[in-house]
Amino acid sequence: MSQTADIGIVGLGVMGENLALNLESHGFAVAGFDLEATRRDSFSQRTAGKRAFTARSLAELVGCLKLPRRLLVMVPAGAAVDAVLADLRPLLYAGDVVMDGGNTRFGDTQRRILDLQGTGILYVGTGVSGGEEGALHGPALMPGGDPQAWPLVQPVLQAIAARAEDGAPCCEWMGPGGAGHFVKTVHNGIEYADMQTICEAFWLMQELLGMTPGEMSPVFAQWNEGPLSSYLVGITADILAHTDRESGKPLVDLILDTAEQKGTGKWASQIALELGITAPTIADAVFARTVSAVKDERVAAADILRGPGKLAAVEREAFVAKIHNALLAAKICAYAQGFQLLAGADREYQWHLPFATIAAVWRAGCIIRARLLEDIRRAYAHAPDLQNLLVDAHFAGVMAQCQQDLREVVATAALHGVAVPAFMSALAYYDAYRAPRLPANLLQAQRDYFGAHTYQRVDRPGKFHTRWTE
Structure with a gap:
C-alpha cells in the first residue's frame, strides 16, 4: 500500500471524526480506523470525495502513513489507550509520533512516555477542548510530552486549532511529560467552577427574584457583551431562551436537576489536595454535581429539614447587578485557583509551564474561552512569577469593585436558604x-x-x- 496519508486517527467517535474532517479541510490527507464497523462506515460516508481513507485494521492504517508516521488516538482514556498502544507498538518505527487526544490522567501519560523509552517512538499527550463543534471548526489544543515530537506535529496541530482575535493559533507546546494533559485537567477544573457559578446566578434569579428563563436570557445576553463575555455565558443566554416544542415551556425547566461528570473536575480537586494547593471553588463545583445526583434523598429531605422563615422580597434590578459582580468575582477566583494549581504542579514536576501562553491558548476554541483570559495573559506576560492572579493590579482592582456585591449576594442567599456553594467558597x-x-x-x-x-x-x-495540662 502506498504511503500517502499525512496523519492517522484511531477512534472515529464524534471527536475523532470531526478532527479528521478538520484536518482534511486544512489540506491534510487523513486515514481513519475504528474497531466498530459502523463508525468506519460513517467515516467513509462523511469523507466521500475528500482526501481521506478508511482503514480496515491498525496495520492497514499504519501502512498508508507517510514517514515519520503521525497518529492521533481518540479513544476513551484508560485501558483503551493502553490497548491501542500495545497493538501499535510493533507496527511503528523510531521517529514515529503517537498523540493521545483524550481526557487522560497526566500520570498515565507520563507512564506511557517512560514505557516507550528506548523504542524511539515519540509520545504526546494533548489536551483537546471545544467539544464537537470545536473539533470540527477549531479546538484549543494543549500538547505536551516528548519534546522531539513538537516540530513534527506543530504544523498539523496549529493548522487545525482555533484562532484568537490577534490571529494566534490556540495551540502551543505545554512542556515535557504529562504537562499537556495536566493543563487540560486544570482547564476542566476551571470549567466546572465556571459552570457552577453561572448556574448559581441563574438559581438566585429564579429562587429570590422569581424570574423566568425567558426573562433571564436577555440578562445573560447583555452580560455577554461586557467583562463577563465568555462562551459559557453566551450559551446560557441561548439555553434560557429555548422553548420545548411539545409543551411550550422553557426547556431548561423540564430537564432533571441531576448533573453528570466524566471525572476531570474530580481529578483537578484530587491533585490540588495532593499538591497542597487551595482550590475550594473547583472542588465545591464537583461536590455540587455529586449532591445533585442524590435526587431522591434531596426530595425526601425537603420534607424533613427546616430552612429559614419567609423574608422580605429582594429588589430585582439592583440585585441582578449585584449577581453580575458576584459572578465576575467568583470567576476570577476560580481562574486564580486554576493557575495556582498549574504553578503547584510546575514546582513539583519542573515542567516550566508557560502560564501566559496557557492563557493565550484558552482565549478561543475551548469551553472556558472568555474575555478576561487576555487580561490573564497580560498579567503573566508582565510577571511570569506572579504569586497569585488576585494580586495582579488589574484583577485586584476588579475584585475591589466586586467583592462587596459578592458578600451581599452570598449573605442574601444564606438568609433565604438558597445553596450557592461556589459563590461561598470563592468569597472564603x-x-x-x-x-x-x-x-x-x-x-x-x-x-x-x-x-x-x-x-x-x-x-x-x-x-x-x-x-x-501542666
Whole structure:
C-alpha cells in the first residue's frame, strides 16, 4: 500500500471524526480506523470525495502513513489507550509520533512516555477542548510530552486549532511529560467552577427574584457583551431562551436537576489536595454535581429539614447587578485557583509551564474561552512569577469593585436558604488569601495537644512542644 496519508486517527467517535474532517479541510490527507464497523462506515460516508481513507485494521492504517508516521488516538482514556498502544507498538518505527487526544490522567501519560523509552517512538499527550463543534471548526489544543515530537506535529496541530482575535493559533507546546494533559485537567477544573457559578446566578434569579428563563436570557445576553463575555455565558443566554416544542415551556425547566461528570473536575480537586494547593471553588463545583445526583434523598429531605422563615422580597434590578459582580468575582477566583494549581504542579514536576501562553491558548476554541483570559495573559506576560492572579493590579482592582456585591449576594442567599456553594467558597478563598493572620495558630496548638506535633512561634525560631495540662 502506498504511503500517502499525512496523519492517522484511531477512534472515529464524534471527536475523532470531526478532527479528521478538520484536518482534511486544512489540506491534510487523513486515514481513519475504528474497531466498530459502523463508525468506519460513517467515516467513509462523511469523507466521500475528500482526501481521506478508511482503514480496515491498525496495520492497514499504519501502512498508508507517510514517514515519520503521525497518529492521533481518540479513544476513551484508560485501558483503551493502553490497548491501542500495545497493538501499535510493533507496527511503528523510531521517529514515529503517537498523540493521545483524550481526557487522560497526566500520570498515565507520563507512564506511557517512560514505557516507550528506548523504542524511539515519540509520545504526546494533548489536551483537546471545544467539544464537537470545536473539533470540527477549531479546538484549543494543549500538547505536551516528548519534546522531539513538537516540530513534527506543530504544523498539523496549529493548522487545525482555533484562532484568537490577534490571529494566534490556540495551540502551543505545554512542556515535557504529562504537562499537556495536566493543563487540560486544570482547564476542566476551571470549567466546572465556571459552570457552577453561572448556574448559581441563574438559581438566585429564579429562587429570590422569581424570574423566568425567558426573562433571564436577555440578562445573560447583555452580560455577554461586557467583562463577563465568555462562551459559557453566551450559551446560557441561548439555553434560557429555548422553548420545548411539545409543551411550550422553557426547556431548561423540564430537564432533571441531576448533573453528570466524566471525572476531570474530580481529578483537578484530587491533585490540588495532593499538591497542597487551595482550590475550594473547583472542588465545591464537583461536590455540587455529586449532591445533585442524590435526587431522591434531596426530595425526601425537603420534607424533613427546616430552612429559614419567609423574608422580605429582594429588589430585582439592583440585585441582578449585584449577581453580575458576584459572578465576575467568583470567576476570577476560580481562574486564580486554576493557575495556582498549574504553578503547584510546575514546582513539583519542573515542567516550566508557560502560564501566559496557557492563557493565550484558552482565549478561543475551548469551553472556558472568555474575555478576561487576555487580561490573564497580560498579567503573566508582565510577571511570569506572579504569586497569585488576585494580586495582579488589574484583577485586584476588579475584585475591589466586586467583592462587596459578592458578600451581599452570598449573605442574601444564606438568609433565604438558597445553596450557592461556589459563590461561598470563592468569597472564603478571597478572604482567607487576603488575611495576614488566620486561626491556624489554635489549630497547631490542638495538634500539639493531642499528638505532640509541635508548633512554631512568632517571637523566636524553632519547633516547640508544650505539655498543655501542666
